Amino acid sequence: MEKKFADRDLACLTQLDEFLTSLEGEKGALIPVLQKAQDLFGYLPMEVLVYISRKIGVPISRVYGVVTFYSQFHLVPRGRNVIRSCQGTACHVRGASAVMREVRKCLELEGGAATTDNLRFTLESVACIGCCGLAPVMTVNGDTYGRLVPEKVGDILEQYR
Amino acid sequence: MEKLARAHVLVCGGTGCSSSGSKIIIPALREKLQAKGMEDEVRVVETGCHGLCEMGPLVIVYPEGVFYVRVKPEDVDEIVETHLVKGRTITRLLYREATTLETVPGYDKIAFYKKQKRYALANCGHINPESLEEYIGADGYEGLAKALDMTPEAVIEEIKASGLRGRGGGGFPTGLKWQFTRAASGDKKYVICNADEGDPGAFMDRSVLEGDPHRIIEGMAVCGYAIGSDEGYIYCRAEYPLAIKRLRNAIAQAREAGLLGEGILSGKFNFDLHIKEGAGAFVCGEETALMASIEGRRGMPRPRPPFPANSGLWGKPTNINNVETFANVPSIMRDGAGYFASQGTETSKGTKVFALTGKINNTGLAEVPMGITMREIIYEIGGGISDGRNFKAVQIGGPSGGCLPESLLDLPIDYESLTRAGAMMGSGGLVVMDETTCMVDVARYFLNFTQDESCGKCTPCREGTKRMLEILNRICEGMGKEEDIPLLENLAKSIKGASLCALGQTAPNPVLSTLSFFRDEYEAHIREHRCPAGACAALIGYTITDKCRGCGLCKKACPAGAISGETKNVHVIDKKTCVRCGECQAKCPFNAIDKS
Numbered sequence A: 001m002e003k004k005f006a007d008r009d010l011a012c013l014t015q016l017d018e019f020l021t022s023l024e025g026e027k028g029a030l031i032p033v034l035q036k037a038q039d040l041f042g043y044l045p046m047e048v049l050v051y052i053s054r055k056i057g058v059p060i061s062r063v064y065g066v067v068t069f070y071s072q073f074h075l076v077p078r079g080r081n082v083i084r085s086c087q088g089t090a091c092h093v094r095g096a097s098a099v100m101r102e103v104r105k106c107l108e109l110e111g112g113a114a115t116t117d118n119l120r121f122t123l124e125s126v127a128c129i130g131c132c133g134l135a136p137v138m139t140v141n142g143d144t145y146g147r148l149v150p151e152k153v154g155d156i157l158e159q160y161r
Numbered sequence B: 001m002e003k004l005a006r007a008h009v010l011v012c013g014g015t016g017c018s019s020s021g022s023k024i025i026i027p028a029l030r031e032k033l034q035a036k037g038m039e040d041e042v043r044v045v046e047t048g049c050h051g052l053c054e055m056g057p058l059v060i061v062y063p064e065g066v067f068y069v070r071v072k073p074e075d076v077d078e079i080v081e082t083h084l085v086k087g088r089t090i091t092r093l094l095y096r097e098a099t100t101l102e103t104v105p106g107y108d109k110i111a112f113y114k115k116q117k118r119y120a121l122a123n124c125g126h127i128n129p130e131s132l133e134e135y136i137g138a139d140g141y142e143g144l145a146k147a148l149d150m151t152p153e154a155v156i157e158e159i160k161a162s163g164l165r166g167r168g169g170g171g172f173p174t175g176l177k178w179q180f181t182r183a184a185s186g187d188k189k190y191v192i193c194n195a196d197e198g199d200p201g202a203f204m205d206r207s208v209l210e211g212d213p214h215r216i217i218e219g220m221a222v223c224g225y226a227i228g229s230d231e232g233y234i235y236c237r238a239e240y241p242l243a244i245k246r247l248r249n250a251i252a253q254a255r256e257a258g259l260l261g262e263g264i265l266s267g268k269f270n271f272d273l274h275i276k277e278g279a280g281a282f283v284c285g286e287e288t289a290l291m292a293s294i295e296g297r298r299g300m301p302r303p304r305p306p307f308p309a310n311s312g313l314w315g316k317p318t319n320i321n322n323v324e325t326f327a328n329v330p331s332i333m334r335d336g337a338g339y340f341a342s343q344g345t346e347t348s349k350g351t352k353v354f355a356l357t358g359k360i361n362n363t364g365l366a367e368v369p370m371g372i373t374m375r376e377i378i379y380e381i382g383g384g385i386s387d388g389r390n391f392k393a394v395q396i397g398g399p400s401g402g403c404l405p406e407s408l409l410d411l412p413i414d415y416e417s418l419t420r421a422g423a424m425m426g427s428g429g430l431v432v433m434d435e436t437t438c439m440v441d442v443a444r445y446f447l448n449f450t451q452d453e454s455c456g457k458c459t460p461c462r463e464g465t466k467r468m469l470e471i472l473n474r475i476c477e478g479m480g481k482e483e484d485i486p487l488l489e490n491l492a493k494s495i496k497g498a499s500l501c502a503l504g505q506t507a508p509n510p511v512l513s514t515l516s517f518f519r520d521e522y523e524a525h526i527r528e529h530r531c532p533a534g535a536c537a538a539l540i541g542y543t544i545t546d547k548c549r550g551c552g553l554c555k556k557a558c559p560a561g562a563i564s565g566e567t568k569n570v571h572v573i574d575k576k577t578c579v580r581c582g583e584c585q586a587k588c589p590f591n592a593i594d595k596s
């Protein structure tokens, strides 16, 4: 279980420690701590979960339980660019599945894979990002693109390659 | 002291308009004004959402109230030179009514706004959401000041008299909920604002949080005073980063100004707020799951009673309300209960914000008195169905709601009438569907959603929704069986009756309502292997008619290589290889490909 941390990871751990100190005494801190850790590491490696569990005195089983419950948390590395394709109702009735299909085609994502082999892109679906007026919508790294048609997808993704 | 400006240019900085380009327009305007030395005369204000997201980015020039739509960065020069310097309206950028195509100069003359009564949204789009002064300038925090001069009991009576009911879905009377929490024993109590807004297709909470964050702080503080609480949480979904940013900013400003913290408004009342970010789970909108999530656990609902009013966050009495519910509180306190109670119907008072989306001309947010008909909302405010198509159904209430057909368009909307019709108020998301939307596919869409979001704690919801989804998948693929419809109805009944929380109890609603109003579509799928809307890929086929000139574009477009034919000869589609993507039809310049 005890795995060595790489130097880069150690820097992240220091920042995580600072965050933990700032939360001292706060109740229900597990989720904010996990959010911070994922921000720093890009995902939640098992050794980081063990570290957090020891640090805040919450059993690893519970930490793992929380991580697997919420769709925001990821146990495996993700692509550098995160695409979130909205599959909410408003987007669905305005053709969101065709947009999603086009994204998969452009990224050559086969089967159920969500991340490209070169770790450049991760594709996620999300149910409504609150821009339903612009349906169908997707975001890349937080930038929103609305009124999509499959023809627009390629050009948008090209900017992030 | 800042100089008084002769004109204000309001640019919408909501998520919708920012993504259509207002982020570039605002600095461009400022730069241009500076270059002309007009930065003191004309003030550029970044506001929250105006509601007409379809037409964004929106730019409104005051004092005239001229309303420009779909403004592009290239238009900035003209707005400054022609409008702000020469005082001439730019007709090209004016809003055009979807129905008459006439241009409309003023904000208040646009059909989308004419029928609205903006109460919870009063400030959205009109003030700078990052400025406490502007909120106070719009009579902000007056309601809180008034409440603090009253006894907590009198505050609760006022809310009760207004008839305000919860806007988060259930429609529970807000005053009564406050009274229960006040009456609960315990010296520590909590106020929670439910800003999880999970219903896909609803975005009114987001608009209020982004466009008028102080209103929520004020509403929560009034509630804290009324129930005897000094601490509150806002649980906001992580998908709304701008809302979280504006809330943090507003909370810091309020603390600074003595509107939060110890001794609010120099009195004895203490109240402070925390923000908790959600982590992506729809079920966390359910109140008991939400509290589990704030406590740092898996967000799973628990049986009620005990209700949160008696045992909520960390076992303490807790009052939880929706964003829009809290948004109504400051004005009710400020104006007294009278105005609010005078709007709406016998059982459902006040105004409600609806999110209009789907196949409708004016997508956006509309706040209207309860009791208005669906027809008025869709045709008068929403400008009718887009692309000249015909109305088929409107979905209301999200995954817990139902689809209403044409025959129910004249139903006055309130909590009770919707429930009777087999739908639900929910959060007020209206998704309009036209004849190209397949109702079986819509039911399948929602079941897929609830099945995915079910937390898995109780069996009827976890397993039942999965079985229903399997059946719906089968029907959409043309492999439905005659006994599938009664089987769906049977499963629906068990799931409704036996699930632990409202997620499961309402999950079958989209299926039941489509079964009762659009049964013929299910039957067409099962008996004739036909999708009347032409939406279910497995049940449609493409054929090339003799209009084909043999240009070969379709052959190139086909990803499956299913089209063959010599140049200048009629091409054919091989039904077995065709993946029914519709690419060929989209590319054909001669309209020679039929879908059936």
Ligand SMILES: Cc1cc2nc3c(=O)[nH]c(=O)nc-3n(C[C@H](O)[C@H](O)[C@H](O)COP(=O)(O)O)c2cc1C
Binding pocket: B165, B166, B167, B168, B169, B170, B171, B172, B174, B194, B195, B196, B197, B198, B199, B282, B283, B284, B285, B286, B287, B288, B320, B321, B322, B323, B325, B501, B502, B503
């Ligand atoms: C599955 C599920 C999801 C819910 N999602 C939300 C939500 O996103 N926002 C909300 O305000 N209420 C939601 N609710 C309703 C809450 O449980 C609760 O009734 C509401 O926050 C009470 O506030 P109100 O009385 O002001 O409406 C949801 C309920 C269920 C069962």
Ligand code: FES
Binding pocket: A086, A087, A088, A089, A090, A091, A092, A127, A128, A129, A130, A131, A132, A133, A135, A136, A137, B200, B201, B202
């Ligand atoms: S449904 Fe896609 S943004 Fe709301």
